[in-house]
Amino acid sequence: MDTSRRIILKATMAASTLAVAAGANLLTPSSVLAAWPEKAFKATKIDEAMNAITGAGRPTPSGDITVDAPDIAENGAVVSVKVITTLPKVESISIYVPVNAFPLSGSYILSNQMETTITGRIKMAKTADILAVVKSNGKLYSAKKAVKVTLGGCGG
């Protein structure tokens, strides 16, 4: 009787560890998930988010990046953004909205097959600049676009 009790205990312990691991996103389909930078997306300040996603370096403004977004967005929940860059050897494109609760919207890691243009839709809490950061040839460059938001899109 004692041994079976041990076995049951062991089994429950193993199961609970597994549950914790799953809860912490440790057990995820390996084919899909590599390393989602949770720290970057949970950061509430843009500096923290940048540190977590591209390191300590700060981008320098560049005329070779265009952030194409509407001047006025009626609905902040859906703001269409297009980032176009002519910079060489683009490794990643990250989009930030500094006024959002979580400033990092998304980060795109491009292979060398990619044309260096990304289109997507992001949320904006209020009127702000959209900041695009491009990592090109190991260096960081940025560009901004001011968007006036008439209705915030992050709830609350």
Add this chain to the structure above:
Amino acid sequence: MARKMKIRAWDNGKNTSIKAIIFHPMETGLRKDKATGKKIPGHYITEVKCEHNGKNILTCLWGPGISKNPFLSFNFNGAKKGDSVNITWVDNKGTTGGSSAKIS
């Protein structure tokens, strides 16, 4: 749970264009349920992988700041008509989805 997505891939004469939309609530975790006053838990896509003939071309790392029913559009080189493009995603709850298309 919505797991549907739409994907279009076509030869635009110069290279290949992809347009994809994933039907997903993209809940930020900040919104409150008006009826109960409780916060609605976050539910959003964290990672999207785009592959051409099994080779990764684009990885998107997303957070709650991406709009509901996310839309993604891009062009890439080195593909021909009939090649397959596969897009898979995973969200913060571990739900996965995906779809593939032949370049037309």
